[in-house]
Amino acid sequence: MLDDASKSIFYALLSAFFAALTTIFAKIGVEAINPNLATAIRTVVILVMVWSWVLVRGEFDTFLAITPKTLLFLVFSGLSTGLSWLFYFRALQVGKASLVAPLDKSSLVLVLVFSVLFLQEPLTLKIFLGTSLILIGTLVVIL
Structure with missing residues (x-):
């Protein structure tokens, strides 16, 4: 079994792999449409996918135990993510993925x-x- 440090590296590498795919798929996806609409579509897909994941894994029961502080910072994180995605998709639409991705990182x-x-x-x-x-x-x- 992996220790926490090894698990974090494993999950971070998976994150990097899927982030790379995200950039390639997004670059192709925003070629012909408004990047804000593209971000909205992507967000709906993520919303359905992640809520499905939570429900299938039986993790919804802890929802009511979330503290106000935790909820506040998750809202801030969501707002930051949304703004990041809006600007990222705009950058991908007008620029090269090979330039946009390193700048984003x-x-x-x-x-x-x-x-x-x-x-x-x-x-x-x-x-x-x-x-x-x-x-x-x-x-x-x-x-």
Whole structure:
């Protein structure tokens, strides 16, 4: 059985794989329609898929136990995700996926800063160097 660190790496790699597919599918999907409509369609698909997942796994019973603080931050996360998707689809419609995706992933630098400032996560040399290399790679792609 995998430990928590190994599980997090496994799930993060799955996330990266599906995020890559998302970019390719989205680029093709927004070629001929308004990106806001494309985002709305995508959102409905996600809504149905994720609620189905929750219901099939029997996880809805904890819904009423959600604290107001948790709900508030999930709403903030949802709003941030929605805005991110709207701007991402607009960028994909007018730009190359090979340029848009690395720029989108430059959010990793902000995650590093925010995680240190707001979550009090440690800034290790390994994390700093890895994030710096991602930033350098992004700059190489866009310049």
